[in-house]
Amino acid sequence: MDVLGIFIALGLLMFMAYRGFPVILFAPLFALLAVWMAGYPLLPTYTEVFMAKAVGYVKLYFPIFLLGAVFGKVMEDSGAARSIAKGLTGTFGRNQAILAVVLTCAILTYGGVSLFVVAFAVYPFAAALFREGNIPKRLIPATIALGSFTFTMDAFPGSPQIQNIIPTSYFKTTAFAAPILGTAGGLFVAGLGLWWxxxxxxxxxxxxxxxxxxxxxxxxxxxxxxxxxxxxSLIPLLLVLGGNALFTYVVLPDWYPESVIQQYDGLDIKQVLGIWSLILALLSGIAFAVLIRCIYWKQNREFLKENGTDSTLNLSRTLTAGAAGSLLAIMNTASEVGFGNVIASLPGFKTVADYLLHMNANPLVSEALSINILAGITGSASGGMSIALDTMGAKYLTWAHSVGVDPELLHRVASMSAGGMDTLPHNGAVITLLAICGLTHRQSYPDIFAITVIKTLAVPGVILLAFLTGWV
Incomplete structure (x- = not known):
């Protein structure tokens, strides 16, 4: 009944998400259904497991969601995101529409713009370019997904996306961990995805x-x-990416003296370095994007009036919209984290986890499997990875040290594994992307799933490359 309850809860959550119902509401309901089927107490599990883990996730990563959403909204309202999209699509032309859209999404994502904002910003130009080239519209979601949800999200070193930041807290690494292997894995995904x-x-x-x-x-x-x-328009993105590296390696490691750090019990600078660096980098990108917004507004006041659009500068509306958008994104993810942690607390999952930890294999293989499974269960890359590392991160680190595996490699495999089977039909980003494009799962999901499979296959490739090159 324990295992059956897990599959029933997951199936119902996928079905309700597929039908457009809110994950925030149904994730706790179906988690408690699994708890009831396992014979565990409902209310204590809800308050002490579901809510505790959801709130813990918000505590750690809310600044990244907030500043990332604000940055993306300012880039959108300033016209910078549309300028990059239009410039690249115009450069490549209609015969290379797919490549142009993938590169546009990749630049925006690698520069720190939220995945959801990238989809909103790029879709109008992708649709115009596909329509001009008479390319089937059903391919647009998979094209945007390849550029936004894969190699720049978690494979390329230095990515400011949350999926590349989470492992820094567990393995005391930076966003630039295992740069050669990450770049190789990212290029594999990009190349095979474009071929498909x-x-x-x-x-x-x-x-x-x-x-x-x-x-x-x-x-x-x-x-x-x-x-x-x-x-x-590219300058804010470069500020985020370059600032992230500058704060990570030059500014923050020795910024606070040891006497200050010791005032905060349990604070390990290596665990928070990645988050602190990205916060400061995003702030610098937001500041420059606001400057562009002011310049853009002055040049477009008459155009905005002619099209019946609010022609006031109204920075408060832009910042408020970005902040409000971050709340829905992080609460959806936190709810999925709560759901996954409840599942992880049940005997059925513990059996699977024990097998993964004691399997006769390398820690990289065990880590890749466990994170991919949990990302699929939760429908969230960051949620699944957080649960897996909360549960087994310390054990993986100890295991890796005992067999001579570099923690940087643990980081890169964790990030790339999270971005594998997370994009099952109940994934929030997939549902949002299809809604933006005005398409259905039936029309476009098979190609999104193909990109997901390609992304999943890249992880064993990276592990094999690590063995061949002597990283392990």
């Missing part, structure tokens, strides 16, 4: 399928809009 998308494009177009007739969320692109230059 171009192959699918040829198959569908050879069958006579074009862009198709669509009426839901078909975007209108204003050609008369004055946008910041592409190079100016």
């Amino acid at each position: 998308l171009y192959r699918r494009k040829s198959q569908l177009m050879n069958r006579g399928e074009g862009y198709g007739k669509h009426t839901i969320n078909e975007p209108e692109v204003f050609e008369a809009e004055t946008l910041p230059s592409v190079w100016l």
Whole structure:
């Protein structure tokens, strides 16, 4: 009954998320269903496991969600995100629409813009480019997913996305951990993903399928809009990426004297260095993006009036919208973390966890399997990874030290594994992406799943490369 309860709870959560119901509400309900089937007490589990873990996640990562959402919103309202998207799509042209969209998403994501904001910012130009080239619209979600949810999210070193930051707290590493292996894994995903998308494009177009007739969320692109230059728009992204490296390696390690650190019991500078660095880097990017917003507003007041749009600067609205957007994102993820931790507390999961920890294999293999499984259960890369590392992170670190595995490699494998099977149908980012594009799971999910499989296959490739190159 323990294992059956886990699968029933997961299946119901996937079904309700697929139907558009809020995860915040149904995650605790289905978690408690699994608890009831296991014969555990409901209310103590809810308050002491579900809520405790959800709140703990918020405590650790709320600043990253908040500043990331604000940064993305300022980039969107300033026109900088649209400028980058338009510049790249214009450079590559309609014959290379897929490559242009993937690169646009990759630049924005690697520069620190939230995955959700990237989808909103890029979709209008992706749709226009696909329509012009008569490329099937059903491929747009998978194209955006490849550029946003894969190699720049957790593989490339220095990525400011939360999936690359979480392991720093457990393994005392930085966002730039295992740079060579991460870059190799990221290039594998990007290359194979592009091959799949171009192959699918040829198959569908050879069958006579074009862009198709669509009426839901078909975007209108204003050609008369004055946008910041592409190079100016790239500066906030470079500030986030470069600032992250500067604060990580130069500024923060010795910023506070030991006497100050000792005033905070239990504070280990190595555990918080990655989060502190990204907070400061995002603040610098936000400041420059606000400057662009002011310049953009002055040049577009008349255009905004003509199109019936609010022509006031209204920075407060931009910042408030970004802050409000972060709340939904982190509460959804925290709710999934609570759900996963309840599942992880049940006897059925403990049996699986014990097997993974005591399997006759390398810690990297065990870590990759456990994180991928939990990311699939929760439908969240960051949620699944947080649960796995909360439960087994210290044991993996000890195991790695005992067999001579570098903690940086533990970090990179953890990040890339989290971004594997997390994109099952109940994944919040997948549901949001399909809604933005005005498409359904039936139309576009098979290609998203193919990208997910490619991403999952990259992890054993990285582990094998680590063995071949002497990292292990």
